[in-house]
Amino acid sequence: GSRVARKDLKRLTKVYVEQFLEYCEPILADPETPPHILKVSEDKTSARLEFPPQDAEGFTVAITADLYGIVVHAGELEHVHFEEGLHITQDIENAFGYARDLLSPKMRLLERLAGSKVYWSGSEYFDGKVWRFEHWTGSLFFNYFGKRTSHLKMNRQLPARIDPL
Structure with missing residues (x-):
């Protein structure tokens, strides 16, 4: 079994x-x-x-x-x-x-923090004109009373791929 x-x-x-x-x-x-x-x-x-x-x-x-x-x-x-x-x-x-x-500047990561801990995170991609959300994840349990901050992060380890027309 x-x-x-x-x-x-x-x-x-x-x-x-x-x-x-x-x-x-x-x-x-x-x-x-x-x-x-x-x-x-x-x-x-x-x-x-x-x-x-x-x-x-x-x-x-x-x-x-x-x-x-x-x-x-x-x-x-x-x-x-x-x-x-x-x-x-x-x-x-x-x-x-x-x-x-x-790993390229084609995408970036937006993280929202409560206190010093990330409670929400979303990846965005650049479509050539504007940034658009690709995916997001949130935590159900976090420090609701913690000071809220956010930051954008971006990797530049590889060049961005050019999208086919």
Whole structure:
């Protein structure tokens, strides 16, 4: 019963992580790839590729592959899941494309803080004329009485891609 299901799930997760790592290989071998950290669990059921910010205005971008699929993380709170039921390779390609844009001035991150903690975060993309929201995430529990501030962050580790007409 449940033991078989758990075993199958672990096997499928390993396949997901293996494909993620295979996709990473040529990217990480490219000298143009920004500074990064790759972490893989001992049992190969999770992997995380992290691009730390390169200046005070930047933010961390990370891609994880694990039991929950492929997730792109931006800053402290923002995250987007790529498990649209597509082929695993397509999920991985979509996640890397999104992460690539987050590493460029094509996208930016707006974070709202209560006290010193981020309680709301949204990614925006520049459409050539104005900034538009792509995705947002909020925290249900936060210091409601904390002083509210916000800041914009942008990475410049890669050049912005030019959109096809």
